[in-house]
Amino acid sequence: MADTETLTGTGGAxxxxxxxxxxxxxxHPRVVMGxxxxxxxxAELVANLFAPAYGGPLLxxxxxxxxxxxxxxxxxxxxxSYVVRPLFFPGGSxxxxxxxxxxxxxxxxxxxxxxLSCGFILEEGVETAVVARVAHALGAAxxxxxxxxxxxxxxVVEAGHGDGVYLNTAGIxxxxxxxxxxxxxATPGDVVIVSGEIGLHGIAIMSVREGLEFGVGIESDCxxxxxxxxxxxxxxxxxxxLRDPTRGGLAAAxxxxxxxxxxxxxxxxxxxxxxxxxxxxxxxxGLDPLYVANEGKLVAFVPREHADAVLAAMRAHPLGARSxxxxxxxxxxxxxxxxxxxFGGTRVIDLPMGEQLPRIC
Amino acid sequence: MADTETLTGTGGAxxxxxxxxxxxxxxHPRVVMGxxxxxxxxAELVANLFAPAYGGPLLxxxxxxxxxxxxxxxxxxxxxSYVVRPLFFPGGSxxxxxxxxxxxxxxxxxxxxxxLSCGFILEEGVETAVVARVAHALGAAxxxxxxxxxxxxxxVVEAGHGDGVYLNTAGIxxxxxxxxxxxxxATPGDVVIVSGEIGLHGIAIMSVREGLEFGVGIESDCxxxxxxxxxxxxxxxxxxxLRDPTRGGLAAAxxxxxxxxxxxxxxxxxxxxxxxxxxxxxxxxGLDPLYVANEGKLVAFVPREHADAVLAAMRAHPLGARSxxxxxxxxxxxxxxxxxxxFGGTRVIDLPMGEQLPRIC
Numbered sequence: 001m002a003d004t005e006t007l008t009g010t011g012g013a014x015x016x017x018x019x020x021x022x023x024x025x026x027x028h029p030r031v032v033m034g035x036x037x038x039x040x041x042x043a044e045l046v047a048n049l050f051a052p053a054y055g056g057p058l059l060x061x062x063x064x065x066x067x068x069x070x071x072x073x074x075x076x077x078x079x080x081s082y083v084v085r086p087l088f089f090p091g092g093s094x095x096x097x098x099x100x101x102x103x104x105x106x107x108x109x110x111x112x113x114x115x116l117s118c119g120f121i122l123e124e125g126v127e128t129a130v131v132a133r134v135a136h137a138l139g140a141a142x143x144x145x146x147x148x149x150x151x152x153x154x155x156v157v158e159a160g161h162g163d164g165v166y167l168n169t170a171g172i173x174x175x176x177x178x179x180x181x182x183x184x185x186a187t188p189g190d191v192v193i194v195s196g197e198i199g200l201h202g203i204a205i206m207s208v209r210e211g212l213e214f215g216v217g218i219e220s221d222c223x224x225x226x227x228x229x230x231x232x233x234x235x236x237x238x239x240x241x242l243r244d245p246t247r248g249g250l251a252a253a254x255x256x257x258x259x260x261x262x263x264x265x266x267x268x269x270x271x272x273x274x275x276x277x278x279x280x281x282x283x284x285x286g287l288d289p290l291y292v293a294n295e296g297k298l299v300a301f302v303p304r305e306h307a308d309a310v311l312a313a314m315r316a317h318p319l320g321a322r323s324x325x326x327x328x329x330x331x332x333x334x335x336x337x338x339x340x341x342x343f344g345g346t347r348v349i350d351l352p353m354g355e356q357l358p359r360i361c
Numbered sequence: 362m363a364d365t366e367t368l369t370g371t372g373g374a375x376x377x378x379x380x381x382x383x384x385x386x387x388x389h390p391r392v393v394m395g396x397x398x399x400x401x402x403x404a405e406l407v408a409n410l411f412a413p414a415y416g417g418p419l420l421x422x423x424x425x426x427x428x429x430x431x432x433x434x435x436x437x438x439x440x441x442s443y444v445v446r447p448l449f450f451p452g453g454s455x456x457x458x459x460x461x462x463x464x465x466x467x468x469x470x471x472x473x474x475x476x477l478s479c480g481f482i483l484e485e486g487v488e489t490a491v492v493a494r495v496a497h498a499l500g501a502a503x504x505x506x507x508x509x510x511x512x513x514x515x516x517v518v519e520a521g522h523g524d525g526v527y528l529n530t531a532g533i534x535x536x537x538x539x540x541x542x543x544x545x546x547a548t549p550g551d552v553v554i555v556s557g558e559i560g561l562h563g564i565a566i567m568s569v570r571e572g573l574e575f576g577v578g579i580e581s582d583c584x585x586x587x588x589x590x591x592x593x594x595x596x597x598x599x600x601x602x603l604r605d606p607t608r609g610g611l612a613a614a615x616x617x618x619x620x621x622x623x624x625x626x627x628x629x630x631x632x633x634x635x636x637x638x639x640x641x642x643x644x645x646x647g648l649d650p651l652y653v654a655n656e657g658k659l660v661a662f663v664p665r666e667h668a669d670a671v672l673a674a675m676r677a678h679p680l681g682a683r684s685x686x687x688x689x690x691x692x693x694x695x696x697x698x699x700x701x702x703x704f705g706g707t708r709v710i711d712l713p714m715g716e717q718l719p720r721i722c
Contacts, residue, residue, distance in 0.1 A: 031483045031492065036517030045515060049489065053496035054503065058476075058511040066511035070475055071434025071535045079478035079531055080514045114431055115419075117440035117531045121482070122392045128410065131392065135414035142415065150419040150427035151531075153441045154406055156397030157720065161524040170440055170478045170512075170531030174432045359518065 034354020036083075038247025041354050043256075064105035064243065067175055067182070074177075076111035078102055079170035085359045087134060087165055090204045091219030092295070094167055095137030097361050100224045100295060101246065102171040103145045107226040108242040108298065110181040110233060111173030115150040116142060118169050122154060123162030134165055145224035147171065173226075178237045183260035185240040190329035191307035192265065193300045195228060195314055196221070196322040198250055199278035202292035206357050207281065218277045223296030228319045232300065235309045241301035246361055248352045249291040253299050254337045255351040262334040267327035267349070270342045290339070291352050293360045301329055395715020397444075399608025402715050425466035425604065428536055428543070435538070437472035439463055440531035446720045448495060448526055451565045452580030453656070455528055456498025458722055461585045461656060462607065463532040464506045468587040469603040469659065471542040471594060472534030476511040477503060479530050483515065484523030495526055506585035508532065534587075539598045544621035546601040551690035552668035553626065554661045556589060556675055557582070557683040559611055560639035563653035567718050568642065579638045584657030589680045593661065596670045602662035607722055609713045610652040614660050615698045616712040623695040628688035628710070631703045651700070652713050654721045662690055 034041040058066040065078030082098045092100075099116065106113040118138060122131060142149050200221040207218055225244065232239060241261075245253035250272070258265045274282075274289045282289050296319065302310045307325070314320035337349040395402040419427040426439030443459045453461075460477065467474040479499060483492060503510050561582040568579055586605065593600060602622075606614035611633070619626045635643075635650045643650050657680065663671045668686065675681030698710040 028489055031485060031487045031489060031517055033485050033517050033519065035483065036515055042515060045489075045492075046513075049493050050496050050513060050515075053493065053500040054479075054510040054513075055500060056503075056509045056511070058509060066476070068476055068511060070436065070533065071432070073432025073434045075431065075533070077476055077478060077533060078512050079480050079529070081480040081482050081516045081529060083482060083516045083518050115427070115429055115438055117438060118415075119440050119442040119529045119531075121442050121444060121527055122396065124392060124394050126392045128389055128392060128406075131406075132410050132414065135411050139414040139416055142417075148417045148419060149415040150417070150429060151439050152407075152411060152415075153529075154397055154403060154411075155442045155444045155720075156392055156394050157444050157524060157527075158394065160521065163518060163522040166482055166518075166527070168440070168442060168480045168482075168514075168529035168531075170480075170529075172431065172436070172438060172533060359516075 033358045037352065037355030037358065039252055039352035039354050064108040065111065067109050074175040076106045076109040076173045076175055078105035079168065080105065082167040082361060083359050084205065084361050085163065086209060087130065089208050089220060090217055092222035093134060093137045094165060095134045096141045096222045097295060098167040098169045099138055099141035099145055100222050101361060102169040103147060103224045103226055104244040106171050106173040107229040108181070108244055109175060110179035110229065110239065110242065111175045112230065113145065113147045113171055113173040113226050116147050116169050116171045117151045118149050118167065119153045121162060121166040122156045123164050124156055124159045126164045131165060145226060176233065176237065179233065181239050181242050183241050183257045186257050186261035186263050186301045186329050187240055188263055188329050188331040189304050190240055190301040191304055191325055192267065192327040192329060193302060193311055193314065193323055194250065194272065194326050195298045195320045197273040197275045198245070198294055198297060199274060199282065199289040199292035201295040202249070202357060202360055203278050203281045205360055221294055221296035223319055225296065225298050225319060228314065228317045231313045231317045232310050235313045236306045238306065239300060239302055242298055244298050245294050247293050247355050249293055250299060251290040251337070251349045252352055255349065257301065258337050259335045264330040264333040265327060265337040266330055267337065267339045269339050271324055271326045273322050273324050287356055290349060291356060295361065394719045398713065398716030398719065400613055400713035400715050425469040426472065428470050435536040437467045437470040437534045437536055439466035440529060441466065443528040443722060444720050445566065445722050446524065447570060448491065450569050450581060451578060453583035454495060454498045455526060456495045457502045457583045458656060459528040459530045460499055460502035460506055461583050462722060463530040464508060464585045464587055465605045467532050467534040468590040469605055470536060471540035471590065471600065471603065472536045473591065474506065474508045474532055474534040474587050477508050477530050477532045478512045479510050479528065480514045482523060482527040483517045484525050485517055485520045487525045492526060506587060537594065537598065540594065542600050542603050544602050544618045547618050547622035547624050547662045547690050548601055549624055549690050549692040550665050551601055551662040552665055552686055553628065553688040553690060554663060554668070554672055554675065554684055555611065555633065555687050556659045556681045558634040558636045559606070559655055559658060560635060560643065560650040560653035562656040563610070563718060563721055564639050564642045566721055582655055582657035584680055586657065586659050586680060589675065589678045592674050592678045593671050596674045597667045599667065600661060600663055603659055605659050606655050608654055608716050610654055611660060612651040612698070612710045613713055616710065618662065619698050620696045625691040625694040626688060626698040627691055628698065628700045630700050632685055632687045634683055634685050648717055651710060652717060656722065
């Protein structure tokens with residue numbers, strides 16, 4: 001499922017290498033912003049609240065989308081709601097996010113995305129021109145991603161009970177025969193590859209929202225990754241794990257994979273491509289780029305024997321030109337991500353609690 | 362697509378038997394509550410704003426769900442967002458609605474619903490106990506309807522930018538071979554059957570929200586209709602149209618079918634089952650029961666030769682025990698629904714502008 005995956009089978013707060021949750025999460029009497037941040041608080045909500053309420057085996061899966069059989073076809077199915085603020089930002093809009101976010105969740109199962117649904121929750125009084133601009137962005141993004149918006153719905157809530165436009169998309173896609181990509185398949189020895197420079201989406205949103213200027217303009221990397229994934233699968237169907245590091249950034253994506261497969265991950269900090277503007281902005285704001293959201297990147301766990309060829313295929317694709325090997329999967333410290341610093345030390349990459357910046361997507 | 366169907370191919374305001382829209386809809390500069398009401402204003406939004414922006418053939422369809430081919434399977438795919446106020450009401454909750462509404466949209470294509478996605482947009486500060494109660498209602502309704510919640514997402518917005526809990530579900534189901542149920546198939550000679558008493562959902566919501574008392578308590582009819590549809594399909598796969606008369610009530614459902622197929626519909630007002638409490642409440646409030654929302658009823662256009670057997674099968678099902686023939690499909694006055702009053706007169710049943718009561722589902 002998308003973004004709110006269960007981190008542990010037991011539903012307790014993670015306790016990794018002595019790190020434990022500082023808040024009595026189970027006893028949160030009210031929802032806080034961090035419950036929507038895609039980190040530990042989101043995972044707690046899934047593990048302690050949604051999973052017991054819903055039951056069923058699929059929700060217990062940890063992929064970005066559910067993979068299921070229907071009418072003889074193997075389908076991926078995923079949903080995300082979008083509440084990003086502002087609606088339009090450098091490099092994209094809520095409409096682009098709503099298409100690319102769900103398309104990418106499907107692609108992370110190796111599926112070829114095919115159809116999207118789209119539900120609008122509009123706030124009374126929002127300009128219809130704004131709604132039209134969002135709808136046109138949605139349509140253009142869908143055409144670019146090769147998916148069709150097949151069905152939709154619109155609801156309106158009173159002024160003061162929304163924020164202009166909220167969106168939800170759900171998507172379905174076809175998983176090719178022989179493809180089995182999910183977090184549990186991370187295997188010691190796998191090479192960890194990221195498809196390009198990280199942190200652009202989060203810093204772009206932050207800069208426009210807070211009116212900050214970090215030298216050259218920073219644009220969101222918002223993009224549909226299904227075509228890049230198809231190029232990787234053309235090298236080998238045996239990719240182990242794909243994940244798009246959105247809310248919670250690379251840290252959350254790697255942490256969830258490590259927890260799901262009970263493997264260790266070692267990342268070389270120096271190898272992670274961080275653009276200078278992102279590095280500067282993070283330094284000013286006291287942020288770690290590993291935790292900043294991306295909307296057009298993926299991280300892949302690839303069997304070592306295929307790593308060179310997959311990396312070459314990624315670099316040959318416009319959306320993967322800056323792909324880089326950033327680390328490896330190990331048998332040691334299962335469930336934990338460790339980062340080798342440029343100074344020869346190591347640090348543990350904790351799962352984020354919530355999101356550094358609310359309503360990033 | 363669900364609830365916001367295009368009413369005319371040209372996107373203009375309907376002009377039926379001299380009735381024309383009193384508002385310059387295309388020029389609405391801001392969204393009004395009626396844009397979410399499932400009536401003419403909603404249809405205008407789809408025809409003039411969403412359809413041109415998205416393109417694609419499926420959205421131009423008029424069913425409650427899109428029917429599409431994927432991996433050799435014929436699937437129905439539908440979505441609805443739910444913003445009902447209050448979250449819990451006599452006979453159900455937003456959780457029940459979110460399951461049954463989407464399950465019913467799938468069933469109205471003759472599909473057997475299989476999987477749902479579920480996206481929450483929570484308002485900061487809402488009690489987690491409330492969220493848990495909604496989630497448990499969702500889970501219970503899904504189990505009752507025989508569908509699995511396969512994937513989900515949670516976002517949180519700041520206090521003052523939501524209303525506790527908004528939900529979206531999307532659903533997929535399998536359309537059996539030989540089944541082709543859609544509004545365009547309405548054919549002169551078809552018998553029009555409704556599956557039971559109308560108006561219960563709308564009046565239940567209205568009474569609890571406005572603190573009105575209409576004698577005996579009125580409960581929402583919220584229920585999943587897939588099993589009832591399966592019983593009807595067991596009689597004949599050749600049902601022409603199915604529709605669940607939610608927002609805008611029976612009037613909107615029949616009006617949309619008449620417009621889509623360019624047929625006339627004649628309804629006998631006396632034959633429409635209206636419970637006394639609904640009739641009383643409507644009399645007090647100045648409402649027409651034909652326009653009041655239902656969440657557990659369907660209207661069917663059935664070829665005359667199968668009508669008796671289908672009606673018998675419906676009456677044998679717990680959710681169709683009060684099924685009744687309410688009218689017929691005719692070649693005259695294409696696009697228009699006419700009601701024969703108990704006094705021997707006739708009146709035109711216009712499409713509603715918006716919803717009598719906002720946020721009914």
